[in-house]
Amino acid sequence: MSDTENKLNSENTNDSTGQQPHAAEVDVNEELAALYAQVEDLKAQAAELESLKARNSELSDQFMRAKADAENARRRAEDDVSKARKFGIESFAQDLLAVADSLDAALAIESATTEQLLEGTKATQSQLLSVFERNKLQAVAPEVGSKFDPNLHQAISAVPAEQESGTVVSVLQRGYAISDRILRPALVVVAA
The missing domain is CATH 1.20.5 (Single alpha-helices involved in coiled-coils or other helix-helix interfaces)
Known part of the structure; x- marks a missing residue:
């Protein structure tokens, strides 16, 4: 028998016996x-x-x-x-209505005396300043002799004065600020 046949026989033998x-x-x-x-x-x-x-x-x-x-x-x-x-300005506008009403009432009086007009004007100004205060609007009005501050003031002219140079000689118009923000600088004359 050949090797191949031996091999086949051995495989068949193992299968039939169930061993391998x-x-x-x-x-x-x-x-x-x-x-x-x-x-x-x-x-x-x-x-x-x-x-x-x-x-x-x-x-x-x-x-x-x-x-x-x-x-x-x-x-x-x-x-x-x-x-x-x-x-945003609604509150401010409502506050100003009272000032407008006061001005209308003053103009409605046809035969007002000078004293009445002056008294009414002062009362209206007081009312207006109260509105400014409630709405954090502050006046910028430097005192005469104070140092000129270009952040707060606008110099209209410089004049020779006995004061130190660069100080405020007079205030022509107040400025205004809301908190730290300048709305309008104060118009001033400064010493040259």
Whole structure:
């Protein structure tokens, strides 16, 4: 007998006795086990993919809601700024209405004496200054002899004076400021 025949006979003998399985059977079982493991791995990956898709959808929904909320907040802020610009002086305007009423009342008196006009003018000025104070509008009126400040004053002219150079000689017109912001500088004459 040849070696090949001996080999075949020995394989057949092992199969019929059930002692040793063929190499082909072992390979098929291993392949089936590997394929089963791959199927299980693919099932796990598919489950993970579905979970990730659901999470992605949830996060996308949250993002869209947050984006819409941010857009709404931006619009509300723009509306608030617009209203503040439009109606920011409403309180000041309401306070000034009393001053306007006083002026109208003064003009309605046809036969007012000089004393009455002077008294009414002083009362109206007091009323106006009270409105300025309530609305944080402050007068800028430097004292004569104080140092000229270009941030607060506007020099109209410089005149020779006995005072130190660069000091205020006279105030032609008061300036006004709201808090630290100058609305109008005081018009002054300074010493040369």
